[in-house]
Amino acid sequence: MDGRVTELSDSWELYTALERLDLLQNSQPLWWPQHGTFEVVVGAILTQNTQWTRVTVSLENLAQAKALSLEILSQIDPETLMELIRPSGLINAKSKNIILLSRAILEEFSSFDAFKEEVTREWLLAQKGIGPETADSILCYACERPVMVVDSYTARLLRAFGYEFENYNDLQEWCERGIREHCDESMLQRTFAHFHGMIVEYVKSNSKGKVVNTMKILDIK
DSSP: OOSSOOSOSSHHHHHHHHHHTTTTTTSBTTBSTTTTSHHHHHHHHHTTTSOHHHHHHHHHHHHHTTOOSHHHHHHOOHHHHHHHTGGGSOHHHHHHHHHHHHHHHHHHHSSHHHHHHHOOHHHHHTSTTOOHHHHHHIIIIISOOSOOOOOHHHHHHHHHTTOOOSSHHHHHHHHHHHHHHHSOGGGHHHHHHHHHHHHHHHHHHSEETTEEOOHHHHHHO
């Protein structure tokens, strides 16, 4: 943390303030669309370095082509996949990584259901094109594990409160610690999923450039 005075004591205080703003009233139960399905895995790769609105178009293309399944994407022609996901950008890398991951899941786990139960963060990070944020998105929203996803939105919001973190793991640890201290174990997955979703929705709606306006949070705390 830098030398500025922060108005937040911990992540639980931030979570409860965001919850009072009812930011997820029009969202899916766990915020990420189609949580618990293979579609989340594909979306987590497609959303790298692009806007979710573009990812939605790519996912719709895949669904219309009946290609949004683990088995089909493990065998799909790369050129065909590139055209289907073109709206998401970086189509060469993303198509290759989707195909490679689909094949690896089938080879290692045989099915998506087994993957959900058995996959580890370490295994995901060992796959090409999968970094910490993508791995945690898959664990939280596809595998429905109690993992907190943090991203540039999280860093920007906390920076507005005077917090700076050296790396992804430090930011994630801060966000998880306050929640784990106050939340029942059985509710952690839902809480982490909502926390990440609320942060994204708040920052999207309350930013000017890269500066986040925190007044709504401070007013409701």
